[in-house]
Amino acid sequence: MGMIVKALKKGQTLQTEDGREILGPDASKGERTRVRILDEAAALASENGIGAVTLGPLADRLGMSKSGLFAHFKSKESLQVEVLVRSAERFTEVVIAPIRAEKDKPKRLAIFFRNWLDWIEHPGLGSGKGGCPILAAHFEYDDVPGPVRDQAAKHNGEFYEFIRRLVAVALPQADEYATAAAIDGLGLSHLLRVRLMGDEKARLHTLRAFEALQKNPPLKGA
Amino acid sequence: MGMIVKALKKGQTLQTEDGREILGPDASKGERTRVRILDEAAALASENGIGAVTLGPLADRLGMSKSGLFAHFKSKESLQVEVLVRSAERFTEVVIAPIRAEKDKPKRLAIFFRNWLDWIEHPGLGSGKGGCPILAAHFEYDDVPGPVRDQAAKHNGEFYEFIRRLVAVALPQADEYATAAAIDGLGLSHLLRVRLMGDEKARLHTLRAFEALQKNPPLKGA
DNA sequence: GAATAAAACGAACGGTCGTGCTATTAAATG
DNA sequence: CATTTAATAGCACGACCGTTCGTTTTATTC
Known part of the structure; x- marks a missing residue:
């Protein structure tokens, strides 16, 4: 980032x-x-x-x-691109940086995930009272070529890589790519459930799925 | 054209x-x-x-x-709202309707998921050469009140319900809500990986995660 | 085919968009 | 302070937006 x-x-x-x-x-x-x-x-x-x-x-x-x-x-x-850059900085500050305090790797993964859910749920944690601008940009510009799309793709790539590395050290037996995709997906799905549908139980269900994933992740060489 | x-x-x-x-x-x-x-x-x-x-x-x-x-x-x-309605019809035709041919419930769930991935990956399966309009609308309008958002929310709610019911009969021991959220998330994450990042291995990883989820879903009353 | 209704058009409206210019004001510098 | 430079405002432009309206063309009905 x-x-x-x-x-x-x-x-x-x-x-x-x-x-x-x-x-x-x-x-x-x-x-x-x-x-x-x-x-x-x-x-x-x-x-x-x-x-x-x-x-x-x-x-x-x-x-x-x-x-x-x-x-x-x-x-x-260029303004739009820089907005994405700045939002990514905020994301790093709020969601990613704090997890370094936790040294135990599996716990670190869990803390990251909860931080991320907070970021998704909580209007204003990042910037405005709406949802994460970068995530919105991902879907808004996924098929619109140009600098904005490129920047969004860059952030998404880095984020996915970040999760993958976190998984690699937290769950060594897991297929880190598949597991990262699953975790990423849980966040995305959570966003829709919370922001679009206003589902009160969203966090409960998302966390259950996450815990099951931690316990039984897709395994290496399956 | x-x-x-x-x-x-x-x-x-x-x-x-x-x-x-x-x-x-x-x-x-x-x-x-x-x-x-x-x-x-x-x-x-x-x-x-x-x-x-x-x-x-x-x-x-x-x-x-x-x-x-x-x-x-x-x-x-109102045009935009009707576009969503029509896209949803297409989605039902292409992704959902065909799975009824399979009577075995777990297999039916798997077929649905593969159909959905096809829909996500394949430009033009639904309509244009871009991605699914409804999914895009979910993230584009998740914080923009109005009829478009309402329609998008309606579709998302119905889709989530559909997955949940599918899970309920395919994996009776699973927490259907958490599992539905996980499946939904896998599709969303898949879209980003394919359309935004152009990841060649996306389908491989997504399917691995799905199979692990089938085998070890979040359990009821956990 | 004449009468009637439906559909499509062309032009125009008030608005907003992004983006240049030039002038003016505020800040930094010596 | 005076001078230079950076920051902001004011204004105008062409393009495009959604929308309306009166007219003309095309379908449908008798």
């Missing part, structure tokens, strides 16, 4: 390499505004989808002019 | 690929056109999402005027 944000003129410092966003009080006003825009755009995207991140309404929410906002990005498309 | 049904003259019938849905020779021209619009709109939706079903381009594809097209629906929103 680490991605270097370029596109600055002189030797500026807005960087996001090690998950640590360096944006001190010494940052220029432009850089601060830029992040403010990105966060608000992520909130908007979370409610209505990346495709609905349009300049006018976004500028209104920020209390600034459309053109003043636009001057920060070379196109709307 | 190849999917576009040419203009029909009086007395011709309009039917889907396997000749199930018959719009008889006595159907008025308006009704026939209406279906033609819906099918083309579904194709468009499958490529770019329901939100991208706009009147101008849709009219172009159909070789008719925007206003002539619009006259068939009271609003764009």
